[in-house]
Amino acid sequence: MxxxxxxxxxxxxxxxxxxxxxxxxxxxxxxxxxxxxxxxxxxxxxxxxxxxxxxxxxxxxxxxxxxxxxxxxxxxxxxxxxxxxxxxxxxxxxxxxxxxxxxxxxxxxxxxxxxxxxxxxxxxxxxxxxxxxxxxxxRPQGGPSRTLLLGGTRSGKSAEAELRLAACPDVTYVATGLARDDDPEWNARIAAHRGRRPAWWRTVETTDLPGALAAATGAVLVDGIGTWLTAAIDEAGAWDDPSRVRPRLEEVVAAWRGTRARVVAVSDEVGLSLVPATPSGRAFRDLLGHLNQRLAAESEEAALVVAGRVMDLP
Structure with missing residues (x-):
């Protein structure tokens, strides 16, 4: 034709x-x-x-x-x-x-x-x-392919991730931020994200990110790394001792490196804000900053999203 x-x-x-x-x-x-x-x-x-x-x-x-x-x-x-x-x-x-x-x-x-x-x-x-x-x-719909999208709050990073995979025939949306009975505002955010996604996308709500990456095929959107880290620290009881959660970070990096899927992950850029006032806040910032660096090093593509505009990172 x-x-x-x-x-x-x-x-x-x-x-x-x-x-x-x-x-x-x-x-x-x-x-x-x-x-x-x-x-x-x-x-x-x-x-x-x-x-x-x-x-x-x-x-x-x-x-x-x-x-x-x-x-x-x-x-x-x-x-x-x-x-x-x-x-x-x-x-x-x-x-x-x-x-x-x-x-x-x-x-x-x-x-x-x-x-x-x-x-x-x-x-x-x-x-x-x-x-x-x-x-x-x-581009071909399969993997392996890894993209890390970084940005601040309301930067448009999640919308950019969804846009990149919009034309894929099947997408698994790995939601690491789970609904909470005591937080209606957080649940409203989750509902807004759900409402943006095409009806044929499959949603998996889990904090087992290494397992989700290992099992993934086709196209996968992970939103996001920061909420996963919060859950991992909670589960490890590591707010007072960050070393307890480091094995979980190693698992995620290994799963990211070994995935066979086309994965786009969203994470928070924590290096541009004020120094957190609490030890736990500083520990979270440091852990996520180091994790972002390691995931970016294992990614074919990485970008920073600011005010809805995208800057590719070399």
Whole structure:
């Protein structure tokens, strides 16, 4: 199936006329404009191809017999036909990258399926950011691969982790922060994270992180290392004697090094805040800081997330 994507922007183009948002203005200042999506399939404009309307878009058949699933516009998530493995999918990846994950989950998109982003607009910050994300979504789904994402409170590190794995067909979410009967605010945070995740992701709530990493296959998101360390210190009774928990840290590092999965883990960057006022606080900071260093050393990728922006660490 020969697909020519002549333009890929949303109906208003990018930048949108009259819009003064940072995304549109960034392109405008650079003298760049992307026109509304225009697609040619096997030499025929998309609107002239044989196609069937489906919820959220069209099921298109090219002149050579290939099949493509095409989103109708921004926010649209086209439904695949039952039992069809598409040669190409043209999706609103700026708005709904998890839809690609769902198509892969149900078998409509396979490793052979060509993936293209259409209806791109100012919901994403720049073409470079789209390219960065596409690199995650198009890479092979298996492992081994390890990514450590560091950041402070409300930095956007968890959202970045979810974004990186959004297009995977199956994801195991290892939640190390367990619900607490006496802490409704903490439970509300857990519920908010659950509500963001695609319905087909599997959630495992455990403090046995080494065991979860050893058993993991496919794609795994660990959120997060800091909450796991808190539980490990509690279980070891190590707040007054940090040496008691160090064997657990060695187990985690060994499991991280030996995993066969594609793992993205979230951890707290503790080196930029004030020195904790208590001995236990300082012990936690030191333990997590050293653990972050060791996990980063065993990772193919590491990044720091600040105010929702990502800085790759060499």
């Amino acid at each position: 020969d697909i020519e994507l002549r333009a890929f922007a949303g109906p208003r183009g990018w930048p949108a006329t009259g819009c003064v948002c940072a995304s549109c203005n960034r392109l405008r200042l650079a003298g760049i404009r992307h026109e509304p999506a225009s697609v040619v399939i096997d030499g025929v404009p998309l609107e002239d191809c044989a196609r069937v309307r489906v919820p959220g878009g069209h099921d298109v058949t090219g002149a050579g017999g290939g099949r493509a699933l095409v989103a109708s516009g921004p926010g649209a998530a086209p439904e695949p036909a039952a039992g069809v493995e598409y040669d190409a999918v043209l999706l609103d990846l700026a708005g709904s990258p998890e839809h690609l994950g769902r198509l892969r989950h149900v078998g409509a998109a396979t490793p052979k399926t060509e993936v293209m982003a259409v209806h791109v607009d100012h919901r994403i910050s720049s073409p470079a950011e789209l390219e960065r994300r596409m690199a995650f979504w198009e």
